[in-house]
Amino acid sequence: MKILYITHLSGKRVNRFWISSIQAAQDINMEFHLACNMNGCDKKNFPKDCEKYHITSHQIDFDRNPLKPVNIKAYSELVDLLQREHFDIIHCNTPIGGVIGRLAAHKVGGAYVIYQAHGFHFWKGAPIKNWLFYYPVEKFLSRYTDTLITINKEDYNIAKNFYAKEVVYVPGVGIDLSKFQTNNNIREQKRKELGLKKDDIVILSVGELIPRKNHKMVIDAICDLKDRPEFERVQYLICGAGELQDELKSYISERGVEDHVHLLGFRLDVNEIYNAADIFVFMSLQEGLPVALMEAMASGLVCIASNIRGNNDLIIDKYNGRLIPIDEEKLAHSLYSVIRNTDQIKKYGKYATEIIKDFTTEKVVEQLRNIYLKRLLIKMGRIYN
Secondary structure, eight states: OEEEEEEEEEOOSSSTTTTHHHHHHTTTTTTTEEEEEOOTTTTHHHHHHHTTTTEEEEEEEOSTTTOTTHHHHHOOOOHHHHHOOOEEEEEEEHHHHHHHHHHHHHHOSSSSSEESSSSSSSSTTHHHHOOOOOOOOHHHHHOOOOOOOSSSSHHHHHHSOOOSSEEEEEEEOOOOOOGOOEEEHHHHHHHHHOOHHHHHHHHHHHOOOOOGGGGGHHHHHTTTTTGGGGGGGEEEEEEEOTTHHHHHHHHHHTTOOOTTEEEEOOSSSSSHHHHOEEEEEEEOSSSSOOOOHHOOOOOOOOEESSSSSSHHHHHBBBEEEEESOOOHHHHHHHHHHHHHOOHHHHHHHHHHHGGGGBHHHHHHHHHHHHHHHHHHHHHTTTOOO
């Protein structure tokens, strides 16, 4: 029995978004195959990762841009792969993987088709052009979908009006709580390593340096605190790399906050940096179900997040964090309120660690395993589709 997991790009290493699916498939002795564009992978370590996780990989020339002609080639490559390998399950991910994967699966036939939406490109408050283009495409392709997996409640409610045979809510891609625990020794060590003082108020954001993550607005809100006496102790750390790195570096200099705002780049020690922080800020414009926010919650941080889809699946305002409009002034006010109230920090962090227990890797693996197992039982004639 074989499963093909489709995503448009491999990334440098085996992606944490795949781990739950890999484990779920291998728990029931299914071969795990991966189809993606691996041109940008770490040529040395990616093959080692595939060997470690027992992944058979297949190069498909996907491009992120749906209008690129190379995606026609990717469609042909994927059809050839499906005809050659005869997969039992095809698990499509990402918009491009979801479109090309389902079209190819429909043409070849025979496989059970799953599409996992990691956040539809249309949402409450999205530009009307997104609804006019992406909504009808997703609704049409749902005809070729046996199980449509959504990872937040807003997408789930929308998908129930589609044509998929089954719509399932799965709480994201799962988080390994053992990797994100409060540790005072690590806190002190990491603060020292980063040049932070013991009494600094450390604010943290984790995410790509791209417009969607909205880092510039957070920097502006930090600057709004300049006149507050606590500002001298405020240190804002941003973990992540991306296209806006040079622009943000210049912007930090323009605002005169180089001594308070620090771009740390891509980090492999982010779980330790959570320990060094006091407050997590996540003012993203669009999300599915953000892993970084879940990691911060698991680390016991008070989280201030934008009131958008995905974030509001995780944060209950004034219970385990703050959920606020995407507004610089309101963010600055929330930051100052939390900074002034250490009891609030402790309370929010405590409740955050409780709520995040519903989003663990174990729970996600169990649900995916049940979805995969259902297909196997159908094939064996034990249940009817």
